[in-house]
Amino acid sequence: xTLDLPEKTKDELRELRELSRxxxxxxxxxxxxxxxxxxxxxxxxxxEASNLAALSxxxxxxxxxxxxxxxxxxxxxxxxxxxxxIAGENPTPLEILLSERIVSCWLxxxxxxxxxxxxxxSRYKKEKTTLFSLSxxxxxxxxxxxxxxxxxxxxxDLARVRKLQTNTSSVQVNTxxxxxxx
Amino acid sequence: xxxxxxxxRGRYYTRTRRVDGRRVREYIGGGVPGEIAAFSDEHKxxxxxETAAHLRERREELEALAAPVACLEEAAEILAxxxxxxxxxxxxxxxxxxxxxx
Numbered sequence: 400x401t402l403d404l405p406e407k408t409k410d411e412l413r414e415l416r417e418l419s420r421x422x423x424x425x426x427x428x429x430x431x432x433x434x435x436x437x438x439x440x441x442x443x444x445x446x447e448a449s450n451l452a453a454l455s456x457x458x459x460x461x462x463x464x465x466x467x468x469x470x471x472x473x474x475x476x477x478x479x480x481x482x483x484x485i486a487g488e489n490p491t492p493l494e495i496l497l498s499e500r501i502v503s504c505w506l507x508x509x510x511x512x513x514x515x516x517x518x519x520x521s522r523y524k525k526e527k528t529t530l531f532s533l534s535x536x537x538x539x540x541x542x543x544x545x546x547x548x549x550x551x552x553x554x555x556d557l558a559r560v561r562k563l564q565t566n567t568s569s570v571q572v573n574t575x576x577x578x579x580x581x
Numbered sequence: 582x583x584x585x586x587x588x589x590r591g592r593y594y595t596r597t598r599r600v601d602g603r604r605v606r607e608y609i610g611g612g613v614p615g616e617i618a619a620f621s622d623e624h625k626x627x628x629x630x631e632t633a634a635h636l637r638e639r640r641e642e643l644e645a646l647a648a649p650v651a652c653l654e655e656a657a658e659i660l661a662x663x664x665x666x667x668x669x670x671x672x673x674x675x676x677x678x679x680x681x682x683x
């Protein structure tokens with residue numbers, strides 16, 4: 400089963416995307432409506448996305464730790480520390496979401512690295528040498544590049560939002576977000 | 582079929598491979614050489630199939646793990662974009678700029 404956002408959240412995201420497009424085209428009415436929608440929808444989107452991140456974290460941690468109990472125990476704690484450190488003090492809902500994204504992308508990089516390492520290890524141990532297929536290596540390499548660039552893009556986005564938000568205090572929304580951790 | 586029957590000569594083991602895009606059939610023979618070649622080919626085929634199945638599983642596993650991250654990325658991008666546009670920013674040649682009236 401693939402984890403996904405609820406339909407209601409997806410609808411809200413579609414609406415935000417459409418309003419953003421209209422506002423960028425110069426529609427002032429759409430911009431006013433967008434301001435209201437962002438304020439109203441942000442906490443729910445952030446909460447749902449954070450829940451999704453939390454639920455997807457467990458299988459990724461299991462994959463990366465590959466049976467290592469200590470790693471399986473320590474990695475979620477490291478992720479929580481990363482999350483808190485990146486979000487900083489008094490983060491806005493958007494900063495929380497962008498921090499979640501950075502942490503998830505970092506974990507995805509680790510997943511792909513673990514997969515590549517497994518292939519190299521199987522080759523080294525000469526257990527299943529045929530598993531080291533060239534086409535699969537190319538596939539893993541493509542994923543490594545993609546995951547790294549997505550991770551860097553996530554960091555860049557948070558830095559950009561922080562830089563631009565310093566000039567615009569009006570987009571700050573103080574909301575309590577309850578994230579369900581598995 | 583890799584085993585062929587010839588009138589009065591028993592069974593022959595044959596192996597088909599591609600040479601410059603053409604199918605070339607190699608006649609190995611009957612008896613022990615044929616049995617050895619057949620066993621070897623069967624073993625190679627089984628390993629190939631097991632490997633392909635294993636790699637397919639790994640691919641599916643990786644894609645299933647990455648799917649929620651892609652959802653999260655999309656949500657974050659849309660919300661960040663909407664927040665900036667709502668705050669009066671617009672993109673100009675890839676850079677974000679504040680509208681004069683914002």
